[in-house]
Amino acid sequence: MTLEPMDILTPMPVLLSLLGAGVALLLSRQNRMQTVVSVLTLASVLAVNVMILATVHLHGTHVVAVGGWEPPFGIVLVADQLSALMLVISSIVTFCVLLYAIGQEMTDGTEDTPVSIFNPTYLVLCAGVFNAFLAGDLFNLYVSFEMFLVASYVLLTLGATEQRIRAGTTYIVVSLLSSLIFLLAIGFIYGATGTVNIAQLSERLAELPNDVQMVLHIVLIVAFGIKAAVFPLSFWLPDSYPTAPAPVTAVFAGLLTKVGIYAIIRTETIIFVNSDLNAVLMVVALLTMVVGILGAVAQSDIKRLLSFTLVSHIGYMVFGVALGNTLGLGAAIYYTVHHITVQTTLFLAIGLVEVRGGSTSTRRLGGLMVLAPALSVLFFVPAMNLAGIPPLSGFIGKLGLFQAGIAEGTWLGYLLVGAGALTSLLTLYAIGKVWNFAFWRSPADAEEPNDELVEEYAELKRVRREGGAVTELARPASPRMMTAVTTVMVAVSVLLTVFAGPIYDMAMQAAEGLEGGTPYIDAVLYPGGRT
Structure with a gap:
């Protein structure tokens, strides 16, 4: 048996x-x-994932039978356009977040962030995420979830503070419940079909009675819905994510919920091709968007506000998947790539805000536009992108979703377009509130003024008024590496706009490759063609 280059690259x-x-x-x-080992590892993974994307783009889907056991009997890893795209964007994010963590002096082995725990745990989390995107069977996907569940609990509770332990307990209980439901779903599905191979399930599930299919479908969607934090299964997220260290929160917000979305995409496009839950998913998408953004508007802490916007914008992705057409799915895939990048960037920027202003509460912040103009730009660009301001990638993704909703031509589709537009406006309002309070106003006007910010702001104003050089003012040292990494992530988010054409085309090709599940099924089960 001769190994092809992709047989080696895919599991790497x-x-x-x-x-x-x-x-x-x-x-x-x-x-x-x-630290050196961790950086070299994720840099190598990024290079490998770029090669996988390029190869899949040129030559199509590649399937690797682990241990030589051919599908559907053995474990298979499947690299198609969707999984390759998700691998690249996730490896960019994980690599940049690692560098940001190094810049935050996580390598000092302090009590709050012990490096001996962080680095190996972080790499295990990355392995779980990458394996989830490549998994060709449900049980391997379950193993992936468990890998990053264990790792994420450790990362979430770094420092073992009371607040982090409490948040971590909520997270682990909800995650274990989701895992239990997923495991039950796998048992039910295997009992009914005799397989857990995703491609083969598409054929065998179609032979079952409709009511049995519906039960299996609902159980699977509930399990993935908890992972993706869709309404009403998202109650745990706003309390869990904001308590973690900034880099941990960033990678959680950017990636982990998207693994749930990825699993929902596979479920709706391959396992249950003729879904009877599209209307239900559209209602769930609507409620996720609206309830999430209403929660964001009510927040005064920026981390909690962004956590609620995270929930809200998951609704856009579910919206695209629920439409059940190639236009909607392609837009959802592009929006997923956009949201991974922008949400991660925003949490990194807020980490800098916390360092510079000593808080993430809008009740205490103010004057950062004057005190930290570079930081203001690093927050403003991804914030406007999240709100969907033209011509940024957030606008492009939402426009694609709205076009797909209108093309659907149903009242529910039109209602979702209206809810999406309203959510976008309320996102702009919530982000504008943060900008006004934390960046624009004087620190002295804050509800709970930070004396250090007030004094520094007044001194800076005095120096400028008297015509002195700003360098005369003793200013806090800038966390250079954290700032540099955040700048890189802002640049990546801008590149999603600059190269929106080819990236959107790749998203549409990924959607077409999932159409009816046929291309995926043929690649896994009939590599030589159907007879």
Whole structure:
């Protein structure tokens, strides 16, 4: 049996991450070497994922039978346009967040962020995410979820503060419930069909009675809905994410919920091709958008506000999937790539706000436009992108979703377009409120003024008024590496706009590759063609 280059490349993101985690754990007493290993690992994974995307784009879907056991009997890894695109964007995010964590002095091994725990755990989380995008069967997908569930609990509770332990407990209980439901779904599906291979399930589930299909479908969607944080299964997220360190919150918000969305896409396009839940999912998408953004508007803490906008914008992705057409699915995939990037960037920027202003509460912040103009830009660009201001990628993604909703031609489709537009306006309002309070107004006008910010702001104004150089003012040291990484992520979010054409085309090709499930099924089960 001759190995092709893709047979080696496809498993590498997972294998490299796990190998790096093992080496980092062995180097737990050598902080600098542990950091070097982690950086080299994720840099290598990024390069491998770019090669996988390029190869899949040129030559089509590639399937690897792990251990030589051909599908549907063995574990298969499937690299198609969708999984390859998600691999690239997730590896960019995880690599940048690691560098940001290093800049936050996570490598110092402090009590709050012990490096001996962080680096190997972070790499295990990355391995779980990468494996989820490649999994060709439900049980391997379940293993992926468990990998990043265990890792995410450790990362969420770094420092073992009371607040983090409480938030981590909520997170782990909800995640375990989701995992239990998913495991039950796998047991039910295997009992009914005799397989857990995603491609083969598409054929065998269609032979079952409609009521049995419906039960299996609902159980699977509930499990993935908790992971994706759709309404009403999103109650846990706003209390869990904001308590973690900034880099951990950023990667959680950017990536983990999107793995749930990815699983829903696979469920609706391959496992249950002729879905009877499209109307239900459209209602769920509507409620997720509206309830989430109403929660955001009511917040005074910026991390909690962004956590609610995260929930809200998950609704856009579910909206595109629920439409059940290629236009909607392509727009949802593009919007997922956009949201991974922008949401991560915003949480990184808020980490800088916390360092610079000493708080993330709009009740205490003010004057950052004057005190930290560069930081203001780093927040403003992704914030406007999240709100969908033209011509940024958020606007492009929403426009694609609205066009798909209108093309659907149903009253529910029109209602979702209206709800999406309202959500976008309320997102702009919530973001504008943060800008006005934290950046625009004087620190002295804050409800709970920060004395250090007030004094620094007044001194800076005095220096400028008297014509002195700003350098005369003793200003806090800028976290250079954190700022540099955030700048890179802002640039990546802008590139999603600059290269919106080819990226959107890739998203549409990914959607076409999932149309009816046929291309995916043929690649896995009939590589030589159907007879």
